[in-house]
Amino acid sequence: MMDEQANKVLELVVFKLKAGVTPEQLLGAVDAVSEWAGRQPGFVSRDLSYSSKDDKWIDVVWWRSLKDAQSAAHAAETSTECAPMFGLIDHESMLMLHGEPATAPASH
Template structure:
């Protein structure tokens, strides 16, 4: 059995006028959605001193991560969070992690 996992790394800024508290509250809806997805292992959300955000989502494999994306786009709680994001600053990558 492989110990290889996938780390989804999403960086973004929120739109002007969106408070950190508002973003964190909306992010809780995304976490609730993710907890229902096959292959989901956990999530860490953080913010830098300059206001940039990082969303780290841990998955069992790349297929699980990719399968969740279109589902998230149709989920009302996820849409509410995504609406706060400045799309021009959004970057998503997937990394294979051993251990």
């Protein structure tokens, strides 16, 4: 199990919505992006969370390799399936990071 966890790359995207965009609008566009991501080489999983305290969305995607993560991020820029969701995001607020595990995963 540790080898499987160690051989994944995290993609973390934190963002706010554009002024006037509702959470419901975002949630209506999420499934198309998840389906698109699921067809990309190296996709493992995706979770979207919301911080009401900070009014920020937290998108967590796992990939098999950094190359897979970077290739998908590049392809997403011109994807017609991703465009509706990306159009709702305040890109000035967006933080996107890729990281490889630094320690063994902890779980309960």
